[in-house]
Amino acid sequence: xxxxxxxxxxxxxxxxxxxxxxxxxxxxxxxxxxxxxxxxxxxxxxxxxxxxxxxxxxxxxxxxxxxxxxxxxxxxxxxxxxxxxxxxxxxxxxxxxxxxxxxxxxxxxxxxxxxxxxxxxxxxxxxxxxxxxxxxxxxxxxxxxxxxxxxxxxxxxxxxxxxxxxxxxxxxxxxxxxxxxxxxxxxxxxxxxxxxxxxxxxxxxxxxxxxxxxxxxxxxxxxxxxxxxxxxxxxxxxxxxxxxxxxxxxxxxxxxxxxxxxxxxxxxxxxxxxxxxxxxxxxxxxxxxxxxxxxxxxxxxxxxxxxxxxxxxxxxxxxxxxxxxxxxxxxxxxxxxxxxxxxxxxxxxx
Amino acid sequence: xxxxxxxxxxxxxxxxxxxxxxxxxxxxxxxxxxxxxxxxxxxxxxxxxxxxxxxxxxxxxxxxxxxxxxxxxxxxxxxxxxxxxxxxxxxxxxxxxxxxxxxxxxxxxxxxxxxxxxxxxxxxxxxxxxxxxxxxxxxxxxxxxxxxxxxxxxxxxxxxxxxxxxxxxxxxxxxxxxxxxxxxxxxxxxxxxxxxxxxxxxxxxxxxxxxxxxxxxxxxxxxxxxxxxxxxxxxxxxxxxxxxxxxxxxxxxxxxxxxxxxxxxxxxxxxxxxxxxxxxxxxxxxxxxxxxxxxxxxxxxxxxxxxxxxxxxxxxxxxxxxxxxxxxxxxxxxxxxxxxxxxxxxxxxx
DNA sequence: TATTAGCACTTTAACATGGAGAGTGCTAAA
DNA sequence: TTTAGCACTCTCCATGTTAAAGTGCTAATA
Numbered sequence: 001x002x003x004x005x006x007x008x009x010x011x012x013x014x015x016x017x018x019x020x021x022x023x024x025x026x027x028x029x030x031x032x033x034x035x036x037x038x039x040x041x042x043x044x045x046x047x048x049x050x051x052x053x054x055x056x057x058x059x060x061x062x063x064x065x066x067x068x069x070x071x072x073x074x075x076x077x078x079x080x081x082x083x084x085x086x087x088x089x090x091x092x093x094x095x096x097x098x099x100x101x102x103x104x105x106x107x108x109x110x111x112x113x114x115x116x117x118x119x120x121x122x123x124x125x126x127x128x129x130x131x132x133x134x135x136x137x138x139x140x141x142x143x144x145x146x147x148x149x150x151x152x153x154x155x156x157x158x159x160x161x162x163x164x165x166x167x168x169x170x171x172x173x174x175x176x177x178x179x180x181x182x183x184x185x186x187x188x189x190x191x192x193x194x195x196x197x198x199x200x201x202x203x204x205x206x207x208x209x210x211x212x213x214x215x216x217x218x219x220x221x222x223x224x225x226x227x228x229x230x231x232x233x234x235x236x237x238x239x240x241x242x243x244x245x246x247x248x249x250x251x252x253x254x255x256x257x258x259x260x261x262x263x264x265x266x267x268x269x270x271x272x273x274x275x276x277x278x279x280x281x282x283x284x285x286x287x288x289x290x291x292x293x294x295x296x297x298x299x300x301x302x303x304x305x306x307x308x309x310x311x312x313x314x315x316x317x318x319x320x321x322x323x324x325x326x327x328x329x330x331x332x333x334x335x336x337x338x339x340x341x342x343x344x345x346x347x348x349x350x
Numbered sequence: 351x352x353x354x355x356x357x358x359x360x361x362x363x364x365x366x367x368x369x370x371x372x373x374x375x376x377x378x379x380x381x382x383x384x385x386x387x388x389x390x391x392x393x394x395x396x397x398x399x400x401x402x403x404x405x406x407x408x409x410x411x412x413x414x415x416x417x418x419x420x421x422x423x424x425x426x427x428x429x430x431x432x433x434x435x436x437x438x439x440x441x442x443x444x445x446x447x448x449x450x451x452x453x454x455x456x457x458x459x460x461x462x463x464x465x466x467x468x469x470x471x472x473x474x475x476x477x478x479x480x481x482x483x484x485x486x487x488x489x490x491x492x493x494x495x496x497x498x499x500x501x502x503x504x505x506x507x508x509x510x511x512x513x514x515x516x517x518x519x520x521x522x523x524x525x526x527x528x529x530x531x532x533x534x535x536x537x538x539x540x541x542x543x544x545x546x547x548x549x550x551x552x553x554x555x556x557x558x559x560x561x562x563x564x565x566x567x568x569x570x571x572x573x574x575x576x577x578x579x580x581x582x583x584x585x586x587x588x589x590x591x592x593x594x595x596x597x598x599x600x601x602x603x604x605x606x607x608x609x610x611x612x613x614x615x616x617x618x619x620x621x622x623x624x625x626x627x628x629x630x631x632x633x634x635x636x637x638x639x640x641x642x643x644x645x646x647x648x649x650x651x652x653x654x655x656x657x658x659x660x661x662x663x664x665x666x667x668x669x670x671x672x673x674x675x676x677x678x679x680x681x682x683x684x685x686x687x688x689x690x691x692x693x694x695x696x697x698x699x700x
Numbered sequence: 701t702a703t704t705a706g707c708a709c710t711t712t713a714a715c716a717t718g719g720a721g722a723g724t725g726c727t728a729a730a
Numbered sequence: 731t732t733t734a735g736c737a738c739t740c741t742c743c744a745t746g747t748t749a750a751a752g753t754g755c756t757a758a759t760a
Contacts, residue, residue, distance in 0.1 A: 245606060
């Protein structure tokens with residue numbers, strides 16, 4: 001079978017040119033056109049032999065007998081992993097991103113802008129997860145009495161963001177009592193990360209026997225209510241989905257519909273993006289690699305971004321598998337870095 | 351020309367059957383099929399004459415010489431205004447809506463559910479505006495110091511909803527001072543509607559000369575910052591957009607793209623929905639009537655919903671002009687009423 | 701006078717036909 | 731090992747044909 005043996009320098013060079021050509025033209029590429037466009041001086045016939053091998057290895061595929069070849073997901077994968085020559089962004093392209101992401105205070109706005117920028121520069125769909133709250137630190141918590149046993153819990157994180165949640169307490173508290181509880185919690189937990197706080201609270205609840213007075217007990221149980229599974233709110237911002245409508249790969253309405261439904265339900269996208277959180281740097285899912293049928297004809301190029309040197313989110317681009325990876329990868333990479341920079345607390349204090 | 355004269359009972363009856371038939375079949379309807387399906391016992395030839403008149407009046411239109419007729423927007427309008435026989439919902443259909451909208455506390459969740467229900471029962475796109483804040487009453491305002499001159503303003507409206515905003519004050523305030531300011535504002539404005547509060551504040555700011563002490567002055571100027579143009583946040587919840595992809599009217603990708611872009615930008619939709627706020631009850635925009643090119647092949651059926659007998663929002667359904675109005679109208683109507691009921695403070699207080 | 705039958709005409713949709721073009725696989729020669 | 735040559739396959743496109751559906755007009759009819 002000599003499979004491995006066949007994958008010599010020449011075959012790889014040929015596969016590279018084939019993928020490049022298919023990406024730029026969108027048509028199955030045949031032996032004649034490859035013979036002209038590759039550096040190698042080979043006749044179409046020779047190229048046909050090589051292509052036949054590539055097909056046997058599952059790297060390319062022929063839509064029908066007399067069409068050229070098209071890369072498979074596996075072919076793209078090999079291309080991206082070992083053949084791709086990334087084209088760094090030029091000055092102008094950098095500037096667009098840089099200007100777009102500077103001078104914005106609000107976290108939500110920055111994230112939104114990043115997503116929009118990604119979709120604009122790539123003409124595909126841009127996606128950015130909201131920064132994980134788990135890792136941000138609690139600055140301040142406050143309780144406000146509403147009616148009866150309803151209490152509004154407000155917590156400020158990271159200097160910037162304010163979140164609130166209505167909790168139902170077991171009994172009615174006076175404003176003073178609530179203030180006292182908040183003071184207690186602030187004195188202990190302020191500055192710690194939300195996930196740490198959550199853990200600590202659960203721990204404290206379990207050893208109630210400890211020498212805690214009623215007030216402290218109340219405070220802890222309220223904090224428990226305030227922080228309980230709030231992380232479900234994991235979310236992302238998607239922009240430029242409509243760009244995808246222009247790709248012939250998605251001209252089929254059922255396919256398009258499924259894709260947009262997946263966008264709307266968010267679940268699968270979140271799951272997919274979560275996978276990218278684990279590793280640092282640029283990651284790529286090509287076609288069926290994602291594991292979701294809906295994305296069979298799509299690729300996802302992502303990178304992580306950080307605050308205080310901790311990875312807090314993912315951003316990326318969704319487009320057809322036939323995308324200009326050599327350009328998309330640096331775009332995603334650079335945007336991730338710029339977003340990190342934009343979100344990090346400025347060193348120059350006011 | 352005898353235009354008016356021609357629009358006798360018979361022509362109207364024929365137009366009605368034509369529209370009904372076109373809505374259910376989706377094919378241009380010809381004289382033969384009309385002759386069979388209308389109650390009138392008329393030969394195709396006679397019907398052709400009548401249709402010719404209808405065409406002259408701009409009520410129907412022929413795609414090409416040997417196709418049947420299709421209603422125009424004007425034709426649909428006449429149909430909807432004077433010919434339509436609305437089919438009230440049966441028990442089962444009512445139940446779906448009723449069960450879907452009961453037992454939910456959170457305003458946002460209710461609105462979301464309503465939108466989803468609308469899209470599910472109609473198999474088109476459902477839309478619900480968030481209740482206008484202008485008309486809700488302020489219950490409580492609170493200020494929380496952040497760093498330096500940044501202050502977090504929190505206001506609770508309507509018992510239910512909590513909003514917050516970071517404001518930048520001119521100088522630094524102590525927690526006590528902020529508390530004092532909040533107390534002052536609460537004593538004066540609590541219970542009034544947000545728009546009233548906003549007006550009153552602007553008025554107070556203008557006659558600064560009055561016998562106000564510095565604390566009151568500070569309070570008012572902070573309130574001004576907290577409430578300034580926050581109404582831009584007018585928003586709506588759209589569901590089931592993807593349902594629209596199944597309609598042949600929207601098979602054209604450029605059209606579909608424009609429509610989805612309009613959904614994403616929200617501006618035009620908000621504007622359109624705002625128009626519906628003015629009148630009470632069900633309103634309908636058919637095709638080009640909306641004034642937005644994107645909606646030329648769509649119709650919008652809306653109704654208003656209320657809290658405390660005040661109209662606070664609009665909900666509706668977006669679909670192709672060729673929709674089953676006799677069913678959609680009651681669906682929208684009933685959903686609006688159920689939503690009003692769900693949002694109104696329960697009379698049985700805890 | 702209003703309605704209808706009849707007829708010629710138009711348009712579309714569906715299907716068959718027949719190259720042209722592009723590309724392949726295989727074989728045999730270089 | 732590479733290449734030229736050739737038969738073969740498949741798509742695309744233009745063309746033609748036919749059937750079905752519908753129209754407008756005219757003349758007959760009630």
